[in-house]
Amino acid sequence: MCNALGIINYDDASAYVEGLQDYRPMPSVSFLGRYRLIDFALSNMTNSGIKHVQVYVKSKPRSVFEHLGTGRQYNINSKRGKLHLLSGEEPIHSEIYNHDITAFMQNMQFIEEAKYPYVVIAPSFMVTKIDFNDVMAAHLESGADITVAYKTIDNAKEAFIGINTLTLDRDKRIVKFEKNQGKFKNRHVSLRMYIMRKNLFIDLVKLAQKTSSMYTLADIIGDNLNTLNIVGYNHKGYVACINNLDQYFKANMELICRDKASELFDPKWPFHTRTNDSCPTQYSPLADVKFSTIANGCFIEGEVRNSVLGRGVIVKPGAVVENCIVLPGAFIGENARLNYCIVDKNAKIMHVKELLGTPEDLIYVKRRDTL
Amino acid sequence: MRQHSMVAMILAGGRGSRLLELTNKVAKPAVYFGGKYRIIDFPLSNCANSNINIVGVLTQYESVLLNSYVTQDQRWGLDAKDSGIFVLPPREKSEGFGLYRGTADAITQNIDFLDQYDPEYVLILSGDHIYKMDYDKMLSDHKKNNADITIAVLEVPMKEASRFGIMNADETGRIVEFEEKPKQPKSNLASMGVYIFNWKLLRKMLNDDVKAEKSSHDFGKDIIPGALNAGKRLFTHRFKGYWKDVGTIDSLWEANMDLIYRGSELDLSDTSWKIYTEDITLPSQYIGRNATVKNAYINQGCIVDGHVENSVLFTSCVVEEGAKVIDSVLMPGAIVRKGAVVRRVIVADDVEIKENAKVGKPGDGEIELIHRNVHA
Numbered sequence: 181m182c183n184a185l186g187i188i189n190y191d192d193a194s195a196y197v198e199g200l201q202d203y204r205p206m207p208s209v210s211f212l213g214r215y216r217l218i219d220f221a222l223s224n225m226t227n228s229g230i231k232h233v234q235v236y237v238k239s240k241p242r243s244v245f246e247h248l249g250t251g252r253q254y255n256i257n258s259k260r261g262k263l264h265l266l267s268g269e270e271p272i273h274s275e276i277y278n279h280d281i282t283a284f285m286q287n288m289q290f291i292e293e294a295k296y297p298y299v300v301i302a303p304s305f306m307v308t309k310i311d312f313n314d315v316m317a318a319h320l321e322s323g324a325d326i327t328v329a330y331k332t333i334d335n336a337k338e339a340f341i342g343i344n345t346l347t348l349d350r351d352k353r354i355v356k357f358e359k360n361q362g363k364f365k366n367r368h369v370s371l372r373m374y375i376m377r378k379n380l381f382i383d384l385v386k387l388a389q390k391t392s393s394m395y396t397l398a399d400i401i402g403d404n405l406n407t408l409n410i411v412g413y414n415h416k417g418y419v420a421c422i423n424n425l426d427q428y429f430k431a432n433m434e435l436i437c438r439d440k441a442s443e444l445f446d447p448k449w450p451f452h453t454r455t456n457d458s459c460p461t462q463y464s465p466l467a468d469v470k471f472s473t474i475a476n477g478c479f480i481e482g483e484v485r486n487s488v489l490g491r492g493v494i495v496k497p498g499a500v501v502e503n504c505i506v507l508p509g510a511f512i513g514e515n516a517r518l519n520y521c522i523v524d525k526n527a528k529i530m531h532v533k534e535l536l537g538t539p540e541d542l543i544y545v546k547r548r549d550t551l
Numbered sequence: 552m553r554q555h556s557m558v559a560m561i562l563a564g565g566r567g568s569r570l571l572e573l574t575n576k577v578a579k580p581a582v583y584f585g586g587k588y589r590i591i592d593f594p595l596s597n598c599a600n601s602n603i604n605i606v607g608v609l610t611q612y613e614s615v616l617l618n619s620y621v622t623q624d625q626r627w628g629l630d631a632k633d634s635g636i637f638v639l640p641p642r643e644k645s646e647g648f649g650l651y652r653g654t655a656d657a658i659t660q661n662i663d664f665l666d667q668y669d670p671e672y673v674l675i676l677s678g679d680h681i682y683k684m685d686y687d688k689m690l691s692d693h694k695k696n697n698a699d700i701t702i703a704v705l706e707v708p709m710k711e712a713s714r715f716g717i718m719n720a721d722e723t724g725r726i727v728e729f730e731e732k733p734k735q736p737k738s739n740l741a742s743m744g745v746y747i748f749n750w751k752l753l754r755k756m757l758n759d760d761v762k763a764e765k766s767s768h769d770f771g772k773d774i775i776p777g778a779l780n781a782g783k784r785l786f787t788h789r790f791k792g793y794w795k796d797v798g799t800i801d802s803l804w805e806a807n808m809d810l811i812y813r814g815s816e817l818d819l820s821d822t823s824w825k826i827y828t829e830d831i832t833l834p835s836q837y838i839g840r841n842a843t844v845k846n847a848y849i850n851q852g853c854i855v856d857g858h859v860e861n862s863v864l865f866t867s868c869v870v871e872e873g874a875k876v877i878d879s880v881l882m883p884g885a886i887v888r889k890g891a892v893v894r895r896v897i898v899a900d901d902v903e904i905k906e907n908a909k910v911g912k913p914g915d916g917e918i919e920l921i922h923r924n925v926h927a
Contacts, residue, residue, distance in 0.1 A: 213835040214851070252625065253830065438837060438854070445834050455830040459819035460586035460850040460863075462811070469844055475835040476587075476851050477820060479813060488835075492820075 181313050184298035185291070185378060186225040186233035188218065190280040192396060194342040195305045195423035199544035200524065207235065207304040208243035209422070210507045210525070212435055213475035213490045215453050216247055217422060218304045219254075223451045225300065226254045228312035231261040232294055235304075236283045241267050247454050254452045264290060279396045281388045291382060299381045301397070303372045307431060308419040309449050310373070315413050319375045324411035326380070326401060328354060329373035331419050336360055336367035340421045344370040344398055346412055354410045357402035371415060372398065380408075418443035429522065429542055432488045432505050436473050456508075458491045466497050475508070482512065490525075503539075507547075521545060555605050555633075557690060557747070558670040559598045560661070562654050563591060563621075563678030564611030569799045572922040573899060578610060580678030581617045583882050583900065584797070585810055585819060586850040586863050588828045591621065593683070594676045595636065596826045599627045601686035604634035605668055608678065609657040611650070614640050620829070627827045639664060653768030659757040670750050675770065677744040681806055681817070682794040683824050684745070689788040693747045696724065699783040700752075702775070703745035705790045715741035716771050718787055726785040729775055740787060743794060746770065752783070793817040804897055804918040807863045807880045810848050831866055841872045857887065865900070874904075879911065896921050 191206040200209050207218035218235065225233050233256065237244045244265065250256070251263030266287045268278065284291065291299075300312050310329065319327040330346050333339060340360050346368040347356035360367060374397075376384075388400035401410065418440065420431035434440050445451070458477030463469065468483040477492040482499035490508035495501055498515035509526040512518065516529045520537030524547040529535065532551040537543035545551060567579025574582065580591035591608075598606050606629065608621050617638075624636040639661050641649050651657040658665075658675065665673060672693070674686055684703070693701040704718050712733070718740045719728040730736070756774055760766050766773045779785060793816035797803040809815045819826055836849050839856030847859045852867035857874035865883040870876050874887040875894075882900040887893055891904040896911035899922040904910055907927040911919050 436837070438839075441834065441837070450832040451834075452832055457825045457827050459826070460810075460848050461836065462813060462820070463844045463847045463849065463859075464813065465846045467844060467846075469838045470842060471840045472838050473835045474838060474849075479820065484838075 181229040181300075181316055182231060183296055184230055184300045184312070184316065184375070185294040185296040186230040187291075187299055187301045188221050188225070188233065188235045189301055189303045189372065189397070190236040190283045191238045191304070192279055193275065195303070195421075197422060197428045198425040199522065199546070200425070200428070203240070203524070203547045204243045205238050205240055206422075207237065208247055209428070210490060211307065211422070211428075212432060213473055213488050213508075214456075215451060216243075217307065218244065218248070219451050219453045220307045220309075221302045221304050222248070222251075222254050223449075224302065224308070224310050225312065226251075226256060226452070227449055228300075230300060230312065231256065232264070232296065233262070234264040234266055234287070234290065234294075236280065236287075237265060237267045238278065238283075239267075241265070249454065253454055266290065276394050279394070281385055281395055281397060281400070282393075284385045284397075285389055288382070288385070291378070291385075294378070297378055299374075299376060299378045301372075301374045301381075305422045306371050306373070306419060307422060307444070308371070308415070309417060309444055309446060310371075310415055311449075312375070315373070315375055315415075318413050319411075322352070322411045323409070324353075325408040326374055326376040326410045327413050328401070328410060329371040329413045329415045330368045331371060331415050332366070332368050334366050336369065337362045337365055339427060340367070340369040340423070342423060343372070343421060344402070346370055348412050352412045352414075354405055354412055357398070357405065368412065369421070370398070371419065371421075373415075374401070425522070425542060425544070429505060433486070433503070436471060436486065436488065456491055464497075467495075510545075524549070527551070555668045555670050557603055557672040557674055557686075558605045558607065558665060558668050558750075559594075559603045559674040559676055559686070560607045560609060560658055560665075561591070561594050561598075561676045561678045562657060562744075563608050563617060564614070564651055564657060565679060566612040567679060567798065570797075570803065571800060571920050573800075573803075573897075573920065574613070576613055577616045578612045578614060578678075581620060582679075582797075582803070583865055584681060584803070585807060585826075586848050586865050587831065588826060589620065590681060590797070591617070591678045592627075592826050592828045593681050594678055595621065595627045595629075596824075597682075597684050597686060598674075598676075599629055599827065600824055601684075603674065603686060604629060604631070605670075606636045607639050607661060607664055608636060609651065609661065610638060610640045611657075614638075623829075626829055637664065653766075653773075654770045655757060655760055655766075655774050656768035658753070659761050659768070662754060662757065665750065665754075673748050673750045673753055675744075675746040675748065677796075680743065680794060680796050682743070682790075683792065683817070683826070684790055684794075685824075686745075686747075689745070689747060692724075692786065692788045696786040697784065698747075698786040699749055700775070700778055700785045701747040701788050702726065702785065703743045703790050704740040704787045705743055705794050706739050707741045709736065709739045712736035712739045712741065718742055720787045724787045724789075726779065726787060729779055729785075731771055740789075742771065743790060744771075745790075746775075747788075752778075800897060800920045801918050804880055804895075807848075807897075808861070808878075810863060811846055811861060833867060839872070842870075857889075878913075891925075891927075893921075895919070 388395040461478040464481040475491040482495040496514040513530040563580040833852035836853040857870040884901040885898040888906040890907040894911040
């Protein structure tokens with residue numbers, strides 16, 4: 181799909197992973213031991229053949245820049261391809277003005293200059309496998325002005341909270357956008373993925389800016405349901421909407437299961453990431469690991485159950501790690517017992533022996549913290 | 552400033568025929584090692600970590616895979632503008648096809664390559680040894696000694712010394728005698744096949760060697776003894792640490808087993824001297840509800856639901872529920888189905904041990920290489 185500019189959208193207030201996001205923006209949030217969230221959106225784009233991708237980064241962009249580099253690991257070639265890392269050119273301290281439209285306006289020149297007739301827009305916090313060629317084919321076939329990818333879910337009371345739900349007419353035209361307040365089970369939810377002509381996108385961004393300086397892209401699309409032909413694209417397959425800490429935890433946990441994981445991971449549709457050159461993981465004679473996802477470079481001497489371990493995690497003898505997400509480089513000391521914890525990067529659990537959370541009340545251990 | 556004071560040349564043309572079917576279609580430097588690596592990752596990573604920017608890789612035997620593997624120089628971080636890994640297989644010349652007739656001849660035939668960089672020093676390496684070494688320290692020794700040639704040596708047990716090329720050196724480290732596989736070794740300093748030469752001298756010696764009728768065009772047999780006889784300044788550089796030439800199935804198995812124990816001399820988890828390799832695009836390893844994993848070294852992409860003990864599992868291996876893998880090495884993509892038992896073997900890449908099949912046996916006999924699918 182060489183006729184579209186890819187845009188990975190700015191974080192917005194409706195998606196915020198408590199704790200983890202104090203240290204890095206949404207795109208760099210660690211996922212499943214070896215990925216960062218943006219790997220999914222960006223791999224979807226490059227696997228679909230998109231050659232020029234703009235990534236909008238809200239704050240603390242260092243980790244995103246470092247992770248993405250030139251984009252070579254995502255198959256973006258250096259001459260004919262381009263990975264554009266963009267942030268708001270002027271810092272805006274007031275959160276209400278700090279949204280995607282402002283960022284697009286500030287980088288309008290680069291959007292206008294891109295030589296592609298279409299834009300494909302996706303957020304970094306939807307973890308899924310999607311071929312944008314299919315969405316584009318549907319878009320062209322329906323003749324829509326805008327195609328919005330959505331998913332039909334039966335757990336809207338817990339998931340996709342704060343994300344728009346769609347009401348569709350018989351022709352899949354979207355007639356209503358409404359924020360999911362968690363009142364109903366079955367809903368069509370927007371994946372915040374859009375395809376439209378680039379000119380229309382530019383017009384909408386400018387219109388949003390004029391209408392209200394607080395307007396987001398989702399708002400202006402919602403305003404134009406009557407004036408534009410906006411159609412839904414039913415995306416089937418696994419989607420995790422990582423818009424809060426609970427959903428982050430749930431997605432990591434459910435993807436331990438092989439059946440779930442195989443809905444997302446397909447050898448023909450690889451999710452690329454930055455290699456860390458970690459050695460394989462070492463299990464000592466004392467190791468006791470069951471039902472877990474373990475990244476490379478770990479050294480395990482303790483017990484691990486139903487957990488996700490990031491790269492280079494060390495679990496000492498006598499330690500018990502259960503129902504936990506342990507981010508890269510963390511250290512779980514001797515005889516420590518952890519249940520329902522999220523341990524951030526390079527944290528050390530040494531002197532505290534028990535950290536027992538519950539599914540409803542997860543314990544978050546800060547980055548580089550020593551407990 | 553001279554950008555490339557030292558250029559490395561890696562000799563990677565050998566077959567390693569005692570590795571049996573593992574080297575049927577690939578040269579020995581491309582053989583898998585250590586859960587995710589190929590042997591040549593070690594000298595290449597050592598070069599990158601020693602700040603060497605230009606590396607020539609001399610390939611000959613079954614070189615297609617090796618050539619395409621090493622040209623991806625970003626894997627070892629040698630992808631900056633003035634860096635690179637360059638594959639140098641034999642080529643057709645105006646006087647005929649230039650098969651490499653020996654280790655020295657391989658360099659002689661690429662004098663034009665080296666001349667492009669006009670280096671002060673040339674580092675000659677072997678592509679099939681497993682070790683971590685800072686060549687920059689060796690170069691410091693070389694300069695300090697005002698040497699013509701520096702040879703890296705390691706102490707081997709005296710009783711094994713007769714298997715190696717042995718250097719007899721004086722107290723300053725200057726080599727006075729070199730003996731290839733001596734029956735009565737006078738020292739236990741074995742050559743590691745790692746040499747630093749002053750390029751001007753080596754260039755001249757190679758040009759002379761190519762004309763010498765009786766020469767076998769080999770560094771150990773011809774160039775080094777010739778330089779000694781000519782009174783050149785040859786010095787040793789002492790290396791301490793893990794070094795292995797995995798020539799046989801047994802020694803390949805053993806070297807893999809060395810990695811299972813933390814505290815092994817070859818610590819691949821040391822982030823100050825990483826060994827770089829291919830970037831594998833696969834999710835993390837999965838350890839299932841029925842799995843027991845003890846004393847193992849396992850790479851990403853593996854799916855383990857059976858029993859794994861004292862074993863090394865390379866990328867994407869599968870061990871199904873009820874299967875047992877003990878004292879074994881599974882190369883990439885090997886599959887051990889339900890109820891199968893695998894003991895003291897190396898299972899070659901993509902080989903499948905079918906349901907309830909049994910391969911290998913306990914004890915201390917030779918390690919078997921399983922290179923075809925096995926049925927019950």
